[in-house]
Amino acid sequence: MLEIKNLKVSFHAYSGEVQAVRGVSLELKSGDILAIVGESGCGKSVTAQSVLRLHDPAITDYKGGEILLDGKDLLKLSEKEMQEIRGKVISMIFQDPMTSLNPTMTIGNQIVEVLREHEKGADGKKISRKEARERAIELLKMVRIPNAERRMNEYPHEFSGGQRQRVMIAMAMACAPRILIADEPTTALDVTVQAQILELMKEMQEQKGTSIIMISHDMGAVASIAKSVAVMYGGLVVESGTVEDIFYRHEHPYTRGLLDSVPKEGQPKDRKLDSIEGTPPDLVKPPVGCPFADRCKYAMKVCKDHMPPENALSESHRCSCWLLDPDCPQPRLSLKEYDAKEGDQNNG
Amino acid sequence: MRNYIIKRILLAIVTIFVVMTLTFFIMHAIPGTPFRTGNDTISEESLAVLMTRYGLDQPLYKQYLKYVGNILRGDFGVSTSNGYRSVTEIILTAFPISADLGIRALIFGTIAGILLGIEASLHRGKAVDHLSTVIAIIGISVPSFVLGTVLQTVLGLGLSGWVKTVFHTDYQLFPIARWQSFRYTLIPSFVLGMGTVASLARLMRTSMLDVIDQDYIKTAKSKGISGWAIIWKHEVRNALMPVVTVLGRMIGGVVTGSYIIESQFAIPGLGKYLVNSITARDYTMTMGLTVFYSIFIVASMLLVDLLYCVIDPRVRLAK
Numbered sequence: 001m002l003e004i005k006n007l008k009v010s011f012h013a014y015s016g017e018v019q020a021v022r023g024v025s026l027e028l029k030s031g032d033i034l035a036i037v038g039e040s041g042c043g044k045s046v047t048a049q050s051v052l053r054l055h056d057p058a059i060t061d062y063k064g065g066e067i068l069l070d071g072k073d074l075l076k077l078s079e080k081e082m083q084e085i086r087g088k089v090i091s092m093i094f095q096d097p098m099t100s101l102n103p104t105m106t107i108g109n110q111i112v113e114v115l116r117e118h119e120k121g122a123d124g125k126k127i128s129r130k131e132a133r134e135r136a137i138e139l140l141k142m143v144r145i146p147n148a149e150r151r152m153n154e155y156p157h158e159f160s161g162g163q164r165q166r167v168m169i170a171m172a173m174a175c176a177p178r179i180l181i182a183d184e185p186t187t188a189l190d191v192t193v194q195a196q197i198l199e200l201m202k203e204m205q206e207q208k209g210t211s212i213i214m215i216s217h218d219m220g221a222v223a224s225i226a227k228s229v230a231v232m233y234g235g236l237v238v239e240s241g242t243v244e245d246i247f248y249r250h251e252h253p254y255t256r257g258l259l260d261s262v263p264k265e266g267q268p269k270d271r272k273l274d275s276i277e278g279t280p281p282d283l284v285k286p287p288v289g290c291p292f293a294d295r296c297k298y299a300m301k302v303c304k305d306h307m308p309p310e311n312a313l314s315e316s317h318r319c320s321c322w323l324l325d326p327d328c329p330q331p332r333l334s335l336k337e338y339d340a341k342e343g344d345q346n347n348g
Numbered sequence: 349m350r351n352y353i354i355k356r357i358l359l360a361i362v363t364i365f366v367v368m369t370l371t372f373f374i375m376h377a378i379p380g381t382p383f384r385t386g387n388d389t390i391s392e393e394s395l396a397v398l399m400t401r402y403g404l405d406q407p408l409y410k411q412y413l414k415y416v417g418n419i420l421r422g423d424f425g426v427s428t429s430n431g432y433r434s435v436t437e438i439i440l441t442a443f444p445i446s447a448d449l450g451i452r453a454l455i456f457g458t459i460a461g462i463l464l465g466i467e468a469s470l471h472r473g474k475a476v477d478h479l480s481t482v483i484a485i486i487g488i489s490v491p492s493f494v495l496g497t498v499l500q501t502v503l504g505l506g507l508s509g510w511v512k513t514v515f516h517t518d519y520q521l522f523p524i525a526r527w528q529s530f531r532y533t534l535i536p537s538f539v540l541g542m543g544t545v546a547s548l549a550r551l552m553r554t555s556m557l558d559v560i561d562q563d564y565i566k567t568a569k570s571k572g573i574s575g576w577a578i579i580w581k582h583e584v585r586n587a588l589m590p591v592v593t594v595l596g597r598m599i600g601g602v603v604t605g606s607y608i609i610e611s612q613f614a615i616p617g618l619g620k621y622l623v624n625s626i627t628a629r630d631y632t633m634t635m636g637l638t639v640f641y642s643i644f645i646v647a648s649m650l651l652v653d654l655l656y657c658v659i660d661p662r663v664r665l666a667k
Contacts, residue, residue, distance in 0.1 A: 052570055079575075087572035099563040104585050104660060113581075114571040155661040171571070 001211060002028040002051070002090075002179055007065035009043075009050050016284045020046040022235035023065070028179065033205055033212040035226035035243075037219065037258065041280050043235040044215045048181050050075075051213070052086050088118040091172040095184040097164035101156040108152030111136035111171050118175045139170040143200060162193035166200065173204055180204065182214045186221055194218075198225050219262045223247060228316070231255045234281045234291025241317035251319040254292045290322065298323055349657075356653065360646045367642040368419070368635070372412055375631055382428040382629045402428070419639065425632035429625055435636035438621060443640075445527060446610065446617035450603030452537035457544025457602070462591065464545065465552025466584060469560065480549050487546025496539045496612050500524045503535060525614040536613045540606055544598055548591060555587040562586070589660055596652030600645030 009021040021043045028034050036044040049055060051067055051074065067074040074085065086092075094100040102110060112132040119135070121127040127135075133152065140148035143166040156164055165185060172180055182201060186194035202225055205212050216222050222229060223243065230240040231254065239252040250256055257276040278295035281287050287294070293303035303322050311324040322328060383398045384390055390398075399405045403414060418425060424435035468480035486495075504524035511519055523532050559565065560583060568582045607619030618637065625633035657663045 054566055054569055083572045083574055085572070086570055092567075092570040094563055094567060096563060100567045102564040102568065102582050102586070103662060105581070106661075113568075113573065117572050157662050168567070171567075 008063040035222040038232035245317040424636040427633040429628035429630040442618040453540035457541035461548025464549040469556035484546040487542040599648040
């Protein structure tokens with residue numbers, strides 16, 4: 001349904017051209033929940049926001065690629081055509097519900113606004129204010145805001161963080177979009193509230209059939225909600241597949257590092273959390289080869305000089321790593337086997 | 349909310365009272381009397397008679413208590429330097445003219461300043477933005493009497509001279525001075541409003557740029573709202589808040605502070621009375637104007653604070 005093909009996005013900053021996204025290909029199937037994971041600055045938010053073209057056009061350059069919605073390239077649409085897609089076909093919720101709602105507008109009016117922009121009333125004309133208000137109350141009830149009628153007239157500061165994110169979801173779901181993009185929807189929330197918000201999103205997907213792209217660096221959240229996962233690093237997708245592929249059959253050292261850095265149940269309290277040493281590459285001067293090579297403990301010479309090709313490991317599973325190359329000295333060894341071997345050598 | 353308003357009004361009354369008391373004692377501390385400020389030729393006998401007649405021979409605290417009593421009864425006394433006309437009457441005739449000029453200037457300054465600021469923020473780094481910077485620099489650094497003189501010369505004299513040679517009539521689109529019809533108000537209101545335009549344009553620009561980067565603007569955009577609706581419904585309203593705060597102080601300043609422009613354009617407003625009354629030791633006039641101005645300024649600030657509650661819902665809770 002939504003297909004991103006070889007997308008390249010650059011920003012013009014004082015330090016030069018920041019190549020935030022350097023050729024990303026992703027596919028969102030109808031009814032799917034696709035998670036894009038990776039650390040800060042890997043290009044995951046940029047990729048997602050490019051779908052709605054939310055970046056400031058003055059400094060953003062879509063250098064290449066296509067974003068196809070049912071075969072239509074969103075990057076080629078006029079601003080006016082994009083407005084009809086935003087909020088109606090594809091809508092979005094953001095990381096910080098504290099700052100994502102207009103502080104001087106009532107919650108009700110903010111929901112009514114999106115309905116009046118896109119929806120038609122019973123008479124086929126633009127929806128009336130009254131009808132839009134009724135729909136907005138229904139939406140607030142749907143996301144389980146108590147006393148919806150009364151709270152319509154309240155302002156964002158009168159809501160808690162979790163409630164605001166619910167309001168954001170109600171607003172995003174107002175026109176029954178086919179795709180919902182959630183940019184780190186739980187990062188700014190309490191852990192207990194996080195689970196409720198994820199549950200709510202899952203419910204929306206199941207009841208309304210909305211496909212979801214969720215951006216996150218929280219592997220726990222990803223495991224609980226996603227059906228497929230794309231791991232991004234340095235402006236590229238390094239590994240993608242179903243949630244099982246990524247959690248149980250991952251082949252990329254970076255994916256492994258991400259999963260290892262999640263604290264595990266039963267882990268001794270005094271044990272330091274695993275982390276990936278080093279810092280992400282500077283995207284003003286991106287590396288020629290694999291972006292992860294500098295931090296990868298399995299890196300070979302070829303990794304620094306040449307971009308690894310994408311290897312198809314199964315119908316769904318893709319991974320770009322030189323370790324999977326047939327000419328690799330120890331081809332087709334899983335990372336676990338590598339580590340075991342390395343351990344043997346050290347012991348022996 | 350009601351308690352808040354009552355509290356603010358009580359505080360305002362205290363403020364006015366303090367201003368009045370301070371002015372009273374400072375005025376009386378200046379050497380001289382209303383009847384002898386310098387080398388006047390008045391005789392000692394006449395002076396003594398006058399001082400007794402107006403109660404100025406009494407101890408200062410008695411004069412003060414009497415003055416406060418009179419004010420509370422709404423009696424501002426007579427002006428010794430203006431043919432003993434009542435202060436209330438002078439204020440009532442001259443203030444409407446000052447206020448007229450001030451309000452015109454304020455309306456022009458506010459609208460032009462805000463629009464210029466919005467335009468500049470929407471075209472950051474482009475010609476409009478640079479133009480607004482130039483206007484702001486002129487508005488802030490060029491004194492109003494210089495700007496006034498230039499406009500009087502160019503638009504008043506120059507234009508009417510040109511009209512006369514070309515069309516052979518004496519019609520003046522921009523008369524140089526006096527206060528008679530709409531045409532007469534144009535240059536003085538423009539000159540008086542320039543300061544407001546300058547500061548509001550800068551403030552609005554900064555405030556807009558701040559708002560444009562906010563997350564909720566991205567939310568609005570992601571909802572498919574058109575560019576104009578985002579600017580007016582989401583950006584401008586939020587950007588107006590700091591402007592409203594400053595506006596409170598400006599209303600008082602602009603409406604009352606037009607002495608220079610009033611003299612330059614021969615406008616019979618209140619400004620000249622204040623300055624003249626101080627040099628003439630006209631206690632009642634100075635006091636009357638001070639009390640009047642302080643009521644006016646305090647009230648306009650109160651009004652702005654209430655306006656703030658209307659614009660920013662977050663203030664309403666903080667009772």
